[in-house]
């Protein structure tokens with residue numbers, strides 16, 4: 001019997017690599033003042049190169065500007081414009097740019113099909129280690145963002161970053177926290193289990209052998225309505241990837257030309273991935289960045305955008 005596993009054909013737009021946080025493990029950021037903000041013309045040029053038939057999601061992923069910085073408004077406006085531009089070009093934007101105020105989040109919800117923010121870990125010990133210089137990684141702030149997105153009825157993606165100095169108790173507590181927020185608002189469509197993957201051999205990678213059991217436990221803790229997502233470029237051993245599917249993972253997340261957060265971990269060619277899965281009895285299917293059960297939360301315009309793409313990719 002063939003079973004189904006989904007992925008989101010995506011392309012990532014990066015408004016800026018500048019970030020006021022300094023997470024110890026980050027391979028993405030540059031110091032404020034050392035980068036630039038993408039122009040809409042540059043974004044348009046990037047979108048023009050895409051194959052409109054095969055790309056569905058535009059992931060807008062950015063370094064963060066401090067909420068009190070004079071640069072915040074400009075940064076936020078550009079993110080809004082990029083979301084709008086993506087929609088105008090027939091793509092479905094999904095924004096993940098760090099914690100937002102209620103006003104910012106509700107503005108972006110008007111031009112995004114879904115949004116996301118990694119919870120990472122609820123262990124507060126990390127606030128004095130890897131997140132010591134990352135004020136926006138405060139656990140309380142992240143939990144508040146999950147609550148806020150629920151209150152605003154935004155279909156949401158969150159997840160755990162595994163192997164940044166937490167202990168196992170933090171894994172289960174993080175999943176419990178997500179489950180409990182979902183029970184209140186019902187808005188979390190998927191949870192990513194992302195193994196920390198160093199870009200140089202000096203740092204210690206998360207032990208991938210642990211992942212299938214974590215997926216299995218996560219499946220017990222999370223409500224069935226939440227899909228568990230595994231990034232296939234980071235789960236580099238096919239046997240482990242397949243074991244994660246057997247344990248309950250059902251989605252492979254966004255697959256595009258480059259993983260901006262883990263640029264040295266390339267996705268294997270889609271056809272090869274499809275064949276690997278097919279040989280183990282899995283059918284890989286494209287999906288939208290919003291799950292059908294949430295369509296009715298969208299404005300009429302966004303619903304229309306989702307229906308259009310849904311018809312094109314025949315995800316059903």
Ligand code: SF4
Pocket residue numbers: 019020021022023026027028029062063064134
């Ligand atoms: S918040 Fe994100 S981009 Fe900024 S330093 Fe941390 S991991 Fe890097």
